[in-house]
Amino acid sequence: MSDLSKAGTSTAEGAWLAPSAHLRRRNFFQSIAVNVMRIGTLVTALITTGIIFSLIPPTIELLGEITTQVFGTTWAPLFLPPEFGILPLITGTFVIVIIAMFIAIPFGLAAALFLSDYASFNVRRVVKPILEILAGIPTVVLGLFGLYVINPGLVEKYWPIGESVGYSAIGAGLMTGVLTLPIVASVADDALSAVPRAMREAGFALGATRREVATKIVFNAGISGVVAAVILAFARAFGETTVALMVAGSYPKLSLNPGDPMQTMASFIGFAGIGDQPTDSTGYKTIFLVGSILFLVTLVFNLLGNRIISRFREVYE
Amino acid sequence: MTATSTERNAQGVMEFIDPVFTLSDVAVSYSDFLAVSNVNLQIPSMDVTAFIGPSGCGKSTILRSLNRTNDLIPGAKVHGKISYHEADLYDPKASAVEVRRRIGMVFQKPNPFPKSIYENIAFGPKVNGRPSKSELDVIVEKSLRSAALWDEVKDRLNDSALSLSGGQQQRLCIARSLAVDPEVILMDEPCSALDPIATARIEDLMIELKRDYTIVIVTHNMQQAARVSSYTAFFVTEVNPLGDRRTGKLVEFDSTSKMFSNPTDPRTEAYVTGKMG
Numbered sequence: 001m002s003d004l005s006k007a008g009t010s011t012a013e014g015a016w017l018a019p020s021a022h023l024r025r026r027n028f029f030q031s032i033a034v035n036v037m038r039i040g041t042l043v044t045a046l047i048t049t050g051i052i053f054s055l056i057p058p059t060i061e062l063l064g065e066i067t068t069q070v071f072g073t074t075w076a077p078l079f080l081p082p083e084f085g086i087l088p089l090i091t092g093t094f095v096i097v098i099i100a101m102f103i104a105i106p107f108g109l110a111a112a113l114f115l116s117d118y119a120s121f122n123v124r125r126v127v128k129p130i131l132e133i134l135a136g137i138p139t140v141v142l143g144l145f146g147l148y149v150i151n152p153g154l155v156e157k158y159w160p161i162g163e164s165v166g167y168s169a170i171g172a173g174l175m176t177g178v179l180t181l182p183i184v185a186s187v188a189d190d191a192l193s194a195v196p197r198a199m200r201e202a203g204f205a206l207g208a209t210r211r212e213v214a215t216k217i218v219f220n221a222g223i224s225g226v227v228a229a230v231i232l233a234f235a236r237a238f239g240e241t242t243v244a245l246m247v248a249g250s251y252p253k254l255s256l257n258p259g260d261p262m263q264t265m266a267s268f269i270g271f272a273g274i275g276d277q278p279t280d281s282t283g284y285k286t287i288f289l290v291g292s293i294l295f296l297v298t299l300v301f302n303l304l305g306n307r308i309i310s311r312f313r314e315v316y317e
Numbered sequence: 318m319t320a321t322s323t324e325r326n327a328q329g330v331m332e333f334i335d336p337v338f339t340l341s342d343v344a345v346s347y348s349d350f351l352a353v354s355n356v357n358l359q360i361p362s363m364d365v366t367a368f369i370g371p372s373g374c375g376k377s378t379i380l381r382s383l384n385r386t387n388d389l390i391p392g393a394k395v396h397g398k399i400s401y402h403e404a405d406l407y408d409p410k411a412s413a414v415e416v417r418r419r420i421g422m423v424f425q426k427p428n429p430f431p432k433s434i435y436e437n438i439a440f441g442p443k444v445n446g447r448p449s450k451s452e453l454d455v456i457v458e459k460s461l462r463s464a465a466l467w468d469e470v471k472d473r474l475n476d477s478a479l480s481l482s483g484g485q486q487q488r489l490c491i492a493r494s495l496a497v498d499p500e501v502i503l504m505d506e507p508c509s510a511l512d513p514i515a516t517a518r519i520e521d522l523m524i525e526l527k528r529d530y531t532i533v534i535v536t537h538n539m540q541q542a543a544r545v546s547s548y549t550a551f552f553v554t555e556v557n558p559l560g561d562r563r564t565g566k567l568v569e570f571d572s573t574s575k576m577f578s579n580p581t582d583p584r585t586e587a588y589v590t591g592k593m594g
Contacts, residue, residue, distance in 0.1 A: 198428035206441035207418025221431050
């Protein structure tokens with residue numbers, strides 16, 4: 001304020017447009033803020049590329065030694081002689097992820113639609129934090145629950161076939177589903193709640209019921225967010241290590257029977273990574289190989305997800 | 318033009334032969350806030366009735382209570398009685414979904430669904446029945462023709478409705494409401510987001526549509542009310558003596574020509590001549 005009046009009385013030609021002391025101070029803080037943001041962005045990018053590049057050399061080195069074996073059906077890289085057929089890890093991963101998605105997607109989307117279009121303000125106020133608490137349960141707790149409650153209490157009693165050894169892919173799949181359900185519910189609810197009220201009112205004005213408005217208008221209008229929620233949950237399930245390690249065991253069995261113990265790519269890394277793997281040993285390089293594959297698959301799904309989202313993206317205004 | 322009689326009952330309310338709506342002592346509240354009260358009026362069939370008044374006078378609230386759109390707002394409650402022909406609109410046995418199928422609504426901002434032009438029109442008929450593809454084609458064309466939009470969009474029915482201009486989107490919304498074969502169309506400031514040319518087209522459309530439909534329109538635009546409506550209701554906001562509560566009131570309801578040339582209430586005259594509001 002005072003700077004303004006001073007500026008007005010300045011006599012030097014053009015000087016009244018020069019920045020005041022106050023503005024110079026603001027510019028100084030502005031430049032600091034921009035640089036902090038710039039560093040933050042740079043660090044994020046560097047970490048990501050750094051991890052990718054650290055994966056590559058041991059992976060290539062190992063692939064040079066074992067190219068012919070990776071399509072085999074026996075995964076025993078830490079044994080002598082080592083075998084590198086990665087198929088059991090791939091089936092194990094997909095069996096667990098698919099079971100998890102069978103839990104997370106239907107229940108998560110149902111919960112999201114309920115919260116966005118049916119629940120009263122008070123119900124929403126109670127349920128939404130509960131979802132967030134569920135999302136915050138440490139995975140090791142879910143792993144313990146799967147190992148000591150689901151496997152003996154449910155899988156071994158009611159699953160008709162499979163090796164009863166205390167571990168099961170279905171137990172891990174169920175717990176990974178519980179783990180990812182709140183992700184689907186919460187992200188999809190945010191997307192559906194963001195659909196303008198005018199869309200709903202237009203539907204009601206045409207004589208649509210609440211269900212028709214929710215499933216045929218709101219769900220369609222918010223589809224990009226719904227797809228994002230599903231992809232996020234999928235990626236999370238894919239990389240989940242603790243639950244798979246604790247509940248499905250560390251036995252890379254080639255099987256499609258969810259009652260069997262299995263090993264996922266992530267849980268192999270977790271398993272092998274905590275053992276003693278001398279640097280540059282075969283086991284050490286194997287961890288990087290599996291890490292690279294895990295990274296590639298996640299990347300492909302993320303790209304696919306982005307494609308789907310941009311295809312469905314609708315602009316309201 | 319107005320084949321309806323204009324008798325007045327004991328309370329001085331204009332009465333029509335076979336009115337579409339009869340509002341008796343209607344008040345609408347949101348939780349403990351009384352938005353509008355003491356509304357007594359009848360709305361004639363196959364004509365355009367306009368609600369005018371300053372912001373916050375409850376005209377939109379009354380309009381939205383005519384097809385139970387207010388039901389969707391938690392805490393909203395309609396007091397008094399709204400009759401739709403012989404039926405009580407708020408009878409516990411009456412279905413709001415059925416009410417809204419017969420009494421459509423066009424909103425302030427064009428709100429097409431993020432679907433194709435075709436699917437926007439087809440949505441209503443699809444949820445209300447199981448029309449075949451050929452029946453749907455007929456409904457879509459008829460609705461778009463009635464809304465004077467067919468010629469502009471007939472070659473791109475599968476394009477997104479969001480690719481249309483604002484005026485086209487609003488005519489699409491009108492076509493969409495016509496597709497479920499309503500008797501009444503409620504319009505809540507349908508031109509307030511449109512430019513003058515698009516507005517003129519919508520006004521022409523309203524005059525066209527009143528041959529087949531009963532139209533009730535809320536508008537801030539005095540000239541619009543004068544141009545399109547046969548009857549006009551004027552609402553004001555009354556502040557209570559303590560000055561902490563504002564409630565909408567119906568001041569006057571009469572033929573539009575009388576309301577704009579020789580209104581009974583001085584407040585109406587002040588408003589329509591631009592001295593107030």
